Amino acid sequence: MKKTPPIVLSFSGNDPTGGAGIQADIEAAVSMGARVAPVITALTVQDTQNVKYFSVTDAKMVSEQARHVLEDMPIAAFKIGMVGSVENIAAIHKILHDYHEIPVIVDPIISAGGGMSLATEEMALAYSDLLFPLTNLVTPNSNEVRLLAPEADSLDSCAQELMDDGCDYVLLTGTHESTDEVINSFYGQHKKLKSSYWERLPYSYHGSGCTLTSAIAGLVACGSSIPDAVTIAQEYAWQSLYNGYQAGMGQHHPDRLFWTKGSANNRAKN
Numbered sequence: 001m002k003k004t005p006p007i008v009l010s011f012s013g014n015d016p017t018g019g020a021g022i023q024a025d026i027e028a029a030v031s032m033g034a035r036v037a038p039v040i041t042a043l044t045v046q047d048t049q050n051v052k053y054f055s056v057t058d059a060k061m062v063s064e065q066a067r068h069v070l071e072d073m074p075i076a077a078f079k080i081g082m083v084g085s086v087e088n089i090a091a092i093h094k095i096l097h098d099y100h101e102i103p104v105i106v107d108p109i110i111s112a113g114g115g116m117s118l119a120t121e122e123m124a125l126a127y128s129d130l131l132f133p134l135t136n137l138v139t140p141n142s143n144e145v146r147l148l149a150p151e152a153d154s155l156d157s158c159a160q161e162l163m164d165d166g167c168d169y170v171l172l173t174g175t176h177e178s179t180d181e182v183i184n185s186f187y188g189q190h191k192k193l194k195s196s197y198w199e200r201l202p203y204s205y206h207g208s209g210c211t212l213t214s215a216i217a218g219l220v221a222c223g224s225s226i227p228d229a230v231t232i233a234q235e236y237a238w239q240s241l242y243n244g245y246q247a248g249m250g251q252h253h254p255d256r257l258f259w260t261k262g263s264a265n266n267r268a269k270n
Contacts, residue, residue, distance in 0.1 A: 032218030
């Protein structure tokens with residue numbers, strides 16, 4: 001019998017443009033050698049410019065989707081993206097508690113790439129109280145981490161606060177900062193472990209965070225340590241952006257399957 005690829009159970013919203021959300025999770029995880037069992041937390045109405053509105057999946061439905069899969073299939077990692085509501089966070093918390101041996105990778109989506117808010121202040125508190133104590137790695141961008149740790153006075157302090165909440169590791173991405181290069185900082189053991197420097201590309205991208213986090217989850221599902229997965233996934237995500245394209249009139253989309261095309265331009269970072 002053919003061996004089943006490692007499976008990532010992904011809690012995520014549906015993006016009808018295919019740039020972010022569950023499709024991004026599937027493409028990135030598959031690129032790392034895993035597959036995704038999708039649990040839909042919200043349906044969104046959006047284009048490549050912004051989210052217009054969204055409808056949150058009932059928390060019982062979220063829980064039932066996940067639990068029936070977990071009782072039937074061997075899940076090797078959890079990836080958590082858009083959650084939609086405090087009630088969904090509470091439902092996911094119970095699942096993570098019941099399956100505490102499975103690694104948890106969280107992309108704390110606070111707003112859409114176009115700026116629309118996708119999380120309330122109450123949800124930000126629920127991330128800290130319910131999800132982060134059960135999380136192995138959280139991957140906020142600099143805007144998100146400031147909202148998740150509003151009392152911290154620096155980005156380093158923000159990352160420290162998330163680790164104080166219980167996260168083992170934090171990968172803080174710097175695409176929203178005004179630096180010449182994008183600087184991603186990786187934290188663990190309550191200190192900064194490494195900073196990675198990436199050429200800043202000329203466009204705004206839709207789904208870059210989903211791409212990075214799901215690639216990490218796919219690698220962890222396949223047996224990589226979190227530090228190794230973070231290193232490999234950053235290179236993959238940057239290449240996906242570098243080979244990206246403008247599908248509509250707004251943000252560019254990453255090409256997460258660039259590696260399948262012989263003509264793809266795999267340029268090394270600076």
